[in-house]
Amino acid sequence: KAGVTQTPRYLIKTRGQQVTLSCSPISGHRSVSWYQQTPGQGLQFLFEYFSETQRNKGNFPGRFSGRQFSNSRSEMNVSTLELGDSALYLCASSSGTSVSGANVLTFGAGSRLTVL
């Protein structure tokens, strides 16, 4: 069973530009979550999509947005990049349907964004 695939793995942008990151979840998983990982703040939740709808959102500015397609693949976009947006962006997938809220997330290897 293929894991969570994130592309691109590395990218360099300059301030003011925008970036789009892609995530393909595990086959059959309908929930995709995005996290930002930085040395100072650790892992912070950005948002979660389930069946093409944003189901939950973290405390990030509106420059951070996402979407999910009918095949469960997801993209996240960061507009007007700032130096502080340099981070590893992690995508995680889950079935999203656990009644008990098991929240078993499988993470991809991440997309490392550097903003110059």
Next chain:
Amino acid sequence: QQQVKQSPQSLIVQKGGIPIINCAYENTAFDYFPWYQQFPGKGPALLIAIRPDVSEKKEGRFTISFNKSAKQFSLHIMDSQPGDSATYFCAASATGANNLFFGTGTRLTVIP
């Protein structure tokens, strides 16, 4: 505000030692507490998880101890090996919410 507090930030043990990583939380709505292991260049991977209805859970060499009244939980790694050298994150979430609140991580080094 960090919803889950983790300590220590880094830990060095000899092979065979028992590193212990501690986490604390405040939100009593949290009812799922996983631990993730992350190697350099990789995403975090689920190691073991516990719910507050049990005080301990063991999977192989990894054990979670949970103290509901103190709102604390910890990870113990028995007979640690150099291959266990990684960053460990505790996390917490509430039923119905698919977002995890992570601790700041502990970088573990196991010396041969």
